[in-house]
Amino acid sequence: MFRAIHISDIHLGLNTYGSISDKHKINTRTLEGLELLDFVINEAKVNADVLFISGDIYETANPSNRIRSEFEKRLVYCNKIGLPVVFIPGNHCIPKADGSCHPFVSDRIYSLPNVFMMDNVGVQTITVKNGEILNILALPYMYPKDWKKYGNNSGVAVANIIKKVDTEGNNIIVGHLTVSGVINNYEKTDVFSEEFTVPKEVFQSADNFSAVLLGHIHQYTKIDDNIWYSGSLFPNTFGEEADKKGYVYFEIDNNKLINHEFKEFKNYTRLKTVKIIIDKEDKNPTDIIVKSIINANINDCIVKIDYSIYEEQLIHVDINKIRESLLKSKYYDIVHSIIDTTNKNRLNTIENSIDPINTVDKYCDIKGGDFKDNSGKLLEITKKLYELVKIDDEKTIDMASE
Numbered sequence: 001m002f003r004a005i006h007i008s009d010i011h012l013g014l015n016t017y018g019s020i021s022d023k024h025k026i027n028t029r030t031l032e033g034l035e036l037l038d039f040v041i042n043e044a045k046v047n048a049d050v051l052f053i054s055g056d057i058y059e060t061a062n063p064s065n066r067i068r069s070e071f072e073k074r075l076v077y078c079n080k081i082g083l084p085v086v087f088i089p090g091n092h093c094i095p096k097a098d099g100s101c102h103p104f105v106s107d108r109i110y111s112l113p114n115v116f117m118m119d120n121v122g123v124q125t126i127t128v129k130n131g132e133i134l135n136i137l138a139l140p141y142m143y144p145k146d147w148k149k150y151g152n153n154s155g156v157a158v159a160n161i162i163k164k165v166d167t168e169g170n171n172i173i174v175g176h177l178t179v180s181g182v183i184n185n186y187e188k189t190d191v192f193s194e195e196f197t198v199p200k201e202v203f204q205s206a207d208n209f210s211a212v213l214l215g216h217i218h219q220y221t222k223i224d225d226n227i228w229y230s231g232s233l234f235p236n237t238f239g240e241e242a243d244k245k246g247y248v249y250f251e252i253d254n255n256k257l258i259n260h261e262f263k264e265f266k267n268y269t270r271l272k273t274v275k276i277i278i279d280k281e282d283k284n285p286t287d288i289i290v291k292s293i294i295n296a297n298i299n300d301c302i303v304k305i306d307y308s309i310y311e312e313q314l315i316h317v318d319i320n321k322i323r324e325s326l327l328k329s330k331y332y333d334i335v336h337s338i339i340d341t342t343n344k345n346r347l348n349t350i351e352n353s354i355d356p357i358n359t360v361d362k363y364c365d366i367k368g369g370d371f372k373d374n375s376g377k378l379l380e381i382t383k384k385l386y387e388l389v390k391i392d393d394e395k396t397i398d399m400a401s402e
Contacts, residue, residue, distance in 0.1 A: 002049040008213075009090065011232065013058050013064065028330070052087070059092055061095045085115055085116065087118070104117050123165055139174065165208065169255065179227075184218065200223050211226045233245060246265045272301045277339075282313070293325045304334075305326070
């Protein structure tokens, strides 16, 4: 039996909603990622035989030398204590342009005996700390130009790759991709892009693999008993503010998963959105905003204040007073929107160019898996909802009485 820890999506170099630390001279967001990584390494040092990282170690494919050296310093330490580290590049670390290099190019570091950087599709056999042999199938993030070498769509491509693996012993898949049907709260996701998406059935049918360790989705998600996303180490965007963050500890005996636990971090910076709608009759919008901030308990959080207000009320907003109420936060962003009085409901407009039926059909086709299998039902529901809506000549929606 061997014990392992799995993490992903560290995003070192993320600078959004952070500032330069006076002590460390590095962005506070990157600093937090490094501190959480250190915590995981210390846990693995005591309680694990191998550490897995399923991609997106860096925020970009060209991190600064300082950030790169900080990660490499930790690889050197893991090598010194005899803790094998297995990792793959994610989409943030792989340039789209042909011929461009990812940031893992230092032969001095990545040729160390306990460091296994797997940047190509394929199997590598390693020996973990307790002496057991482990076969790892790497599925680093692939753009269409890459996965089309293996099949006519990404699901078929991965199925074809898995079929060719016939290794005996402990077998594990480490991948950076989207499993169809899994919701991603990461705000930058584009559902209409050519995403590297694989139906869950492809992995469920991979009987010769004891576990599938995935990265790319930022919240911890258990798809099946032996298929999961560990999630990002800390919230990257406000879309993730409700997600739990941590790492996965698991045990495998004779190529069978016998234990799986999600370990939630207790101390990391939360993101919190405070949304306020100012009523037209409110004479002192600043007081409304400040009271909302106080009630939200924003201490030690990264905060986004998002208030909607009528244009004539803007003159009564004291931005300095609002900033004073945010001093206990770690970082804050203040945004506002003007309530539109020219149209009673801006959301109740439909452009002729938008066809909801075709949009749902295209979405199901791109997502694949359960979405594609159930596209008929989804389209039927969409049509029924569409029929409940009456559209007049001015394109405003009036919900039917039924």
